[in-house]
Amino acid sequence: xxxxxxxxxxxxxxxxxxxxxxxxxxxxxxxxxxxxxxxxxxxxxxxxxxxxxxxxxxxxxxxxxxxxxxxxxxxxxxxxxxxxxxxxxxxxxxxxxxxxxxxxxxxxxxxxxxxxxxxxxxxxxxxxxxxxxxxxxxxxxxxxxxxxxxxxxxxxxxxxxxxxxxxxxxxxxxxxxxxxxxxxxxxxxxxxxxxxxxxxxxxxxxxxxxxxxxxxxxxxxxxxxxxxxxxxxxxxxxxxxxxxxxxxxxxxxxxxxxxxxxxxxxxxxxxxxxxxxxxxxxxxxxxxxxxxxxxxxxxxxxxxxxxxxxxxxxxxxxxxxxxxxxxxxxxxxxxxxxxxxxxxxxxxxxxxxxxxxxxxxxxxxxxxxxxxxxxxxxxx
Numbered sequence: 001x002x003x004x005x006x007x008x009x010x011x012x013x014x015x016x017x018x019x020x021x022x023x024x025x026x027x028x029x030x031x032x033x034x035x036x037x038x039x040x041x042x043x044x045x046x047x048x049x050x051x052x053x054x055x056x057x058x059x060x061x062x063x064x065x066x067x068x069x070x071x072x073x074x075x076x077x078x079x080x081x082x083x084x085x086x087x088x089x090x091x092x093x094x095x096x097x098x099x100x101x102x103x104x105x106x107x108x109x110x111x112x113x114x115x116x117x118x119x120x121x122x123x124x125x126x127x128x129x130x131x132x133x134x135x136x137x138x139x140x141x142x143x144x145x146x147x148x149x150x151x152x153x154x155x156x157x158x159x160x161x162x163x164x165x166x167x168x169x170x171x172x173x174x175x176x177x178x179x180x181x182x183x184x185x186x187x188x189x190x191x192x193x194x195x196x197x198x199x200x201x202x203x204x205x206x207x208x209x210x211x212x213x214x215x216x217x218x219x220x221x222x223x224x225x226x227x228x229x230x231x232x233x234x235x236x237x238x239x240x241x242x243x244x245x246x247x248x249x250x251x252x253x254x255x256x257x258x259x260x261x262x263x264x265x266x267x268x269x270x271x272x273x274x275x276x277x278x279x280x281x282x283x284x285x286x287x288x289x290x291x292x293x294x295x296x297x298x299x300x301x302x303x304x305x306x307x308x309x310x311x312x313x314x315x316x317x318x319x320x321x322x323x324x325x326x327x328x329x330x331x332x333x334x335x336x337x338x339x340x341x342x343x344x345x346x347x348x349x350x351x352x353x354x355x356x357x358x359x360x361x362x363x364x365x366x367x368x369x370x371x372x373x374x375x376x377x378x379x380x
Contacts, residue, residue: 015353039322048280049281056273079096100267111137112258114137121142144158146181167198174187177208201255203230203231212293230252296366303366304323309380325363344379344380
């Protein structure tokens with residue numbers, strides 16, 4: 001038996017990869033499982049995006065390798081999107097890089113900037129991939145606490161007390177996953193200043209800014225952001241295009257070029273038709289966002305009822321496509337979700353998936369129809 005690389009010894013299979021196998025097995029045994037655990041949009045993409053993808057299949061060169069930097073018109077439309085939706089000016093030639101999903105960007109950014117033994121500031125709770133990629137590259141996660149008492153924002157006084165001499169990257173993500181917390185103008189100013197002070201690359205992972213959020217924000221809007229920041233974004237949640245794998249990286253030319261040096265050795269470009277469809281999605285009018293959020297608002301109100309029936313509390317001001325709920329005192333997250341799965345055939349994500357500070361919390365996804373959520377309420 002060939003021994004695996006050392007880098008795999010500290011990395012487990014992704015939680016949802018394992019758990020969804022368990023859910024699939026229970027379904028195969030006849031259990032009517034309701035999945036409120038994973039954030040995979042069940043709504044359809046913009047019709048124009050799908051139509052253009054299909055129409056483009058007959059274009060000359062549609063099935064050839066594509067540019068590592070994406071079609072010029074896709075970069076242009078990403079730039080227009082940032083200008084119109086975030087009030088941020090970007091050069092489509094030098095400050096925009098399309099990605100095969102923003103998750104790809106987490107690996108590519110890390111590969112571009114981390115050496116073995118470097119340290120990375122990772123939110124607790126936060127997206128598990130930040131830590132997994134850090135470990136795969138033999139760098140060291142340095143977790144920073146996010147707590148409900150501090151509105152799930154970093155405590156910069158506590159951060160300044162840490163030994164930051166080996167830190168190269170700090171991951172942030174607002175609206176925050178999994179809690180849905182929104183960041184303030186003060187926070188963005190503080191985190192940029194923190195990055196400049198300690199020569200740390202601040203990477204804002206920003207896929208949820210248009211879901212149940214009336215004030216979408218890009219960190220690139222703030223003073224000096226391009227000196228020390230990169231931002232990842234995605235069409236997955238905003239346009240219900242998760243399976244299309246369309247993301248983007250924006251920021252300073254030198255940082256973006258460093259990531260491109262990695263990316264160009266890892267893939268052979270995004271499929272032409274997907275790029276053409278993405279261009280149309282990015283052109284959607286305000287009506288698209290109003291309609292999308294109307295659906296999620298109705299679903300969220302039902303999930304709030306479900307959470308209340310389970311004796312949980314939640315923040316009605318949170319954004320994103322999840323509801324982060326606090327369990328009654330003394331209940332453990334994984335034990336609680338296992339009981340709900342066993343007794344009611346409802347899959348909910350335990351907060352501990354996202355870090356130790358997720359203990360005592362659970363996360364509901366809004367990626368299920370109203371009828372399905374009503375059925376979950378009836379079961380409880």
